[in-house]
Each structure stands twice: as C-alpha cells, then as structure tokens.
Amino acid sequence: MPEPIVVTGGSMAALATADALASAGQSVELLVPAKGVGAGFAPMRKDGRALELGVRLLELHYEGAEAEQVPPLAEYHPEIGGHRPFTPLVHDWIAERAGDRLVEAERARMAIDGRVVDDLYFTTDPSVLHDALSDEERAVIAAEARRAAEVEGDAGLLAPERAGELAGMALDEASIACHGAAFHARLAEPYAAKVLAGGTSAVLATLRRKAWVPLFWPRTLAQACGDETVTFHPDRPFHTIAGGGAGQIVDILMERLRAHPNAEVRTVGALEAIAPANGSGVRFEFSDAGTIHAKRPVIGNAPAELFGAAGVEYTPAKARTVILWIEVDDADLLWAPALLNVVDADCPVLRVSSGGSAAGPAQRILTVELAHDQDPAAAEPAVRDALERFGVIREGAPFTVAMAAAAPTFALPTAENVERFARARDELRALGLDADIVGGAADFAADALNEQIVQALKVTEERS
Template identity: 30%
Template sequence: MVCENTRPIFTAMPNADTPIQIEACDLVVAGGGIGSLVAALTAARTGARVTLLRPRQGVGAGFVSLPHDNNVLLDVGCRRFDFTQDMHALPLAHYQLGARTRPFAGHARTFIENVLALALSPTHPPQLSYGGKLVPDFATSLDLTSLKHLVSPGDLARIIQETDNLLSSDAPSPYTLGLGRWPDLAGTRLEHASLINHGPTFHARFIEPFAQKLYADGWKDMPADLTAKIWTPLFFPRTVNQGARQVIDRARPAVTYFYPAAGHFGAFVSQLVAKVDGAENIRQISHNRLTSLANEKGQIVAAQVDGPPLHWSCPFTLGVSVDHYFDLAGIEAPVEKLPIAIVWVEIAQDDLLSDLDTVMVFDPGTPVYRVSRAGEGARDGHAILALEMTGGPNVCDAFDAPSTLAQLGLLREGASLTRLRAENEVKIIAPSQTNRQNLRAARTALEARGVSPVLIGTLNDLKADMLNDQILQGLTITQAL
C-alpha cells in the first residue's frame, strides 16, 4: 500500500465493554483526511498532546495513489500543488476560513517542503484544448489572446462588444468581478455569474459546455462561489475583453503547478502519514467507524461500530466524510454526488504531440474534461495519463481513448496505447445548495447536543475542501481552537 503505518497504533479491542478514557490530551483529532493529519502534526509540533482517531480505511482520501500491476502507481485524476500567490502575501495568522487562499499559499509550500521534506518539481504549463487546438489554459495563465484562433471572427467581435457593454455599464451587478472588491458569489448562481462577467457568447462557447460535462443537471443553479468544485473558471470582464483584443490582462501571476519529484501524488500522503506516525506526542487510536457523538456531563462520548466508547474532555476537531458527518448528526438526507469516470493509459512519449502535463478540455464534442499525467512506474520512454470524463454505468467500456486523444490534438494519428485501468463512477460531492444547507443542518444538530468540534474541510463548507484550504486549516488549528 502507498500509506502504511510506520509505528504501532493503539487499537481498541472489539466487543470490549469498558469505555476508553482519553486522558493527558490537549487535542483530539477525529479523521484521516489531509486537513486532519496536518492539524494533528501542527498541534504536536507546538508541544500539544494529541490523540488522533484514525480510520482504518480512507486515510488521505482521494489524494493517495492507487497501486497497479508491476509497481505502477496511479493518481486519482489530476493532483497538483498550486502555490501561486497574489501580489501581496499575508501572514498565516490572518487566514480565515472561507477567505481566498492565494495570499497564504507560501505557507502551504513551506510546510510541504520544509516540514514534510517533500521534494517538488514544477510541471509544464497547463493547456486548454478546443476544436483540436492546444493553447495556454485560460484559467491558470489568464492569457486569453488565443481566442482569435478558437472562435469565428463574428464570435470574437461579439465577445468584444458584449464585454465592452459590461465594462461601460453605469449600474454593474454586485456580482461583477474586478471592481476593486471581491463579491460574495454565494448569493448568485453560476450561470448568472458567468453571463454578467463574460457575456452570452463567451459563456455559450466555453463555460456552458464545460460545466455541463461535470454537472449536467445542476450547474446552472449551483452557488457561484463553488465554481472551483467543477473546475469551471470565472473571469473578470476586463480579462475576457482584453484577451479578445490580443492583450494579456492579469490580476495575479500565471499559475505554475508543482508535483512530487517521486512521480506520484501519493508520495505527499505517505510523507505526511510518516511524519504523523513519527511524532512522539501523537497517540493514535484506530477504528472502523464512529457511530455517534454526544456530550455527557461535559465529556464528549464517541461510540464505535465495533469497540468500546471513547470519552474525552479536551477540544477536538472533526474531519470525516460528508456521509459520515450526516450519520453522526442524525441527518437523514442523501448526499448529492456527481459521478466522474477515469481511464488510465500508458503511452509512448514520442507519440504525444505536446509537452503535456495538464490539459483542460473545453471541446463540447467529447465527455472528457481533463487529461493529465497521473502516475509513476511506466515503462521507459512512456507516460501514464488519466482521462477524466462524465461518469455513469459502463461509460468506460465504449470509450475510445486513442481517437479521443487524437481529436484533442494530443496524440499522433495511428499511435497505440495500453489501457491500464478504468473506473466508471468515482463519486465526488455535488456543489449544490441542498448539500450546503444539509451541512449547516448537521452542524446545528450536533451543537444542540452540546457537541461543537472545530470542523475541517468539506464539513465547514463545500468550498473549504480544496487542497490548500485543508492544509491551511490544519496549519491554523491552534488559532481556530
């Protein structure tokens, strides 16, 4: 396995009747995701005595690498570090949940490189595929000057005119971007936010077909502040307008992605787990599943599915899955999820037509929305790619990877490849208003029982589970407490 324990973990004996009292503890961390592991390690580094309630399965969540035949490791889709900062970096003490993470990105990088001692390498610049043409990715480069090569002259003129009208409006929308303050996009829908910032032509050519690939039934009505959950960009009207006029307009530097030098993203999880396992003042209790949380005379009581209840009176954090959180809170509501499919292939480097690392696929004629290098252990002269697409039952069976890659301008015509693995339905949390409301209801239900943990990741809010968010929440755990 990619994530093995490096030292013994205390395990509660199944069917034991005697409760386990967690004593001599300053912080209990319940969860095995990135934010929980970073929180446990960060608190321990300050001298706090930490008890980590670690699940036996699911540590690292979707950031682990999947073992395959012949020592091949496969990333679960595109996994990258983004340390791009705004023009002005801010001290970590200024970080607040829900705030933009770019001013604090340097702190995440320092933790990964210095505390975890994980070697990183910059990747090739991300690209965008549209109509079989490859150009710099709009969202990461903020270079939209290639618009003239991707759309007709008539569409280009309409994009300029429509964004001119948006920029000259005497009464801009409160959700218009680039007016000197960042609007609260939670108050509007993605479709509306796109139209008032991009105009109808750019929206129809790029935003709508891309968003439909990931969230066909709900993208129009999803809260606009969750757009990153389906990797759909929102641009300043000025950025679109200037790009159509062949001018690069950037409010921040172009993004450079980083990747573990080990060649697979699971190296990050393995190194994080190793540091947690090696921390002398982190006691770990392994469990299959916590079934309930209650407050009894000022003590938190956590029941286990196959072991004695755990009791503690110190502060605690909670970073479990959304399904698990709803169960703990007694919320009888299904978690809305989106199915995505992933096909991993091995391909000869010479057959690739580009220095490919990450390609966002805006072509409306294919269900694929992203192609990326995604694993380690390929044969000499070969690379492992992950093709991510709209999911569903048996969708991978009829998928033709060679013709799709050729259509996208990535693969030499007639080249062959080896399919390594396929997953038809990898479920991710839908960025829906319903899920957001149910998360708030779960928090209220637990608080009514006297249970008020510091929440980590998605449990805080749907937009709080991006990788940098999780790392920053872990790094600021002591100030959150």
C-alpha cells in the same frame, strides 16, 4: 504528562493537523480509518500502480498573496477561496515536508477546435483567448463584454459591494451578465456541461471553482478579446511532487506521523456515534474500537460520516465522475500533460493529466477524466482518438486500460446542497461538542487541499 490531543478522521485536514501539532511539540493520537486515508486526494493502489483520482495539482501561489502580507491565522474563516491570503504558509508547509521533490508543473493546456493552446480554466488567464479564438469570435466577445461593462460596471458582479447579489445567482446567469452570451456559449457552458449534469445552471456562481469555470470582470474580458492591454495578470503556477504526483503528500504525512515521537497512529473502524461526554469532552463510538472519550479533540471526519454519527440527516446530490487510467510505454508517449482540459463538445474527454505511478519503470500512467454521462466500459476508442489527436501518444500506440470507473464523488455545488449542508452543520453545532472541526464538515466549500491545510495551521496555532 498531559493527555494527547485526539485527532479523528482520514481527511487531509486531520492528517495535516496531527502532523502540525506533533511538529509544534504537542502529543497527538491520530485515529484514522482502515480505508480512505487521505480521502479523495490519495491515489488508489492496484496491481502495483498508484492511480490518482482525477487531476491532482498543488496551488501554491496567487497573485497578490505574498509572504510578508499574510494576515494572522486568527482571521481565517473556512469558505470558498478563504485560503488565498494564506497561500505562502501552505507553500512553506508543503515544501518543508516534500523537500526538493516539490517541483513546478508544466503549464496547463487546453484543447479547443482540435488545437492545443494555453489553458484558460485553471490558470484564469484571459490573454490565452488571443490564440484560442478566431478574430471574428474575439470581436463579438469583446463587443458584448464592453456592453456588459457599460451596464454592470468594469468589475460587473465581481465588485466587492455586489457579493451578496452574486451569492444568490447560478453560474449561467452570472456568466452571461459578466461576459455576454457568446463567451458563455463558447467556453463556459461546454466545459461545465462535461463536469456535471445541468452545466452552469446547476452551479452557484460563488462555487464556480467546483466546476473550474472562471468569471472575469467585463472590462478584463473586453481587453483580452479586443486590442487593449490586458491589466489582469494572474500568477497561479501549479506544483506537483516528483516521483508519482501530488497525491504522495498523503504518504509523506503518514510516514512522518508514524515515525514522530509525539504522535501515535491508531486504525479504527467506522465512526458510528458521537456526542458530548458526561462532564466534559466528546464520546466517540467506533465500529471496532468501542467507546473512546477525548478531551477537546480535533474532528476531521468526512461530512457524511460525521453528520451521520451525530444523528443528523445529510444526503447531498453528488456529481458522477468517470475516469479511465491508461498505462502507456514511455517510448509511445509524445507528451505527458500535467493537465490538458478539453473544451470541444464532440470529444467525450474532459481532462487528461499525468500522475501516480505505473507498474513498470518505463511506463507512464495517464488519468483520463470523461464527461459525466459517459460509459467507461465503452470509452476506450474515444480516449484513443483524443490522445492521438492532441499529440499525447503516437498513432496506433498500444496501451493498457489499468482501470475504468464511474462513481458519485463530490457534492454538487448547488443551492440545494448548500442549504442541506447548512442545516446539518447547524444541527451538529447544536450538540455543543467541545471540539475543533476541520475538513469538509467545517464548511461546504472548505474541502480543497489548501483550505484544509490552513485549517490545520490555525488549530495548531490556537492549541500551542
């Protein structure tokens, strides 16, 4: 019998790779950590509840990405948006595992000036601005966008030939150049300022999806806010998994792997050291499992853990995430938003989403993400006001704060962090590990779920 392919780490890329390899007939040994399986995509468990770590929705369709036009997996490179041409493969892979539990989520919404309208940020649909803004605001934005189109061209900085120029810009600079000052001040900066300190000035334009602030062609924005026909028609519905939310994909994968005859799942402690093995392969040292030698493994450990085990310095500045999980009776819930983005600067709530599972059958968990500078211990009154104001719960409805937390989470999408990552990755590559590296350590922008699944499919195709 051939030796099993060793896969290490608890990232979604590690789990997906082990599952895909086993399904392709390969023998697999998955070494997962005692804590943190599924990384940030897995919900926390507390007192019989499953609490998702922020909004968790599946992006399984993009305009222009059709099943008959998927390029060969060999052409995939981990980078921001690199997964998009391969989205049909991600859809089919998740659908095969979730079955009829995979359902389309309700359309995302946003709250602006106290009103709830269709969302702009996650859908990137500029046509919603007709209902979101006043006639006067749209007229100003349309005029500025037309001027931007005259100066920068219809596509502005999003023209393919200007990719190098965009790569060196902060998001605020790119937003003002493409949209004008009015749109930027009204919709881009207020939202980004809630996500992270520094707002759009702290985000690289190419990493705007990390802050969920879109860039539009100047001509598209002029059309959406003027009287012209909008020629850009995004088709990006979100999906979830019925019965508890998208985070259930972690449980589905682990159940499949533990039951699969081609897979063995072992729990190990922290990865403390990694180096090329004498002769061939890779030597791993775990805190509780000693030394393990593996021939051409797949490494899916988190970047900080992997770089640290290799003796490589990597300490990125991180965003602060603040969340309250609210448990409310179904009878008091007027609306369970799949996603509600809150633009209004005077409201400390950033996003409201539903997912996870409550302690009782007639209750629902709402995940309420707050602006990065909020104190979760003092946020309950503001959260109640927002949920009542936006018609999520009835006025005066009792609810329980199942948990409140504030912690550093994702690496800030700054030029400094990208440079730190690049240096660490170069040092890791210099070790000459005979392995495939998947997950967040593959590229600074490759930690999104879709990116990790495409990485898994590519490695499986190469190994089969």
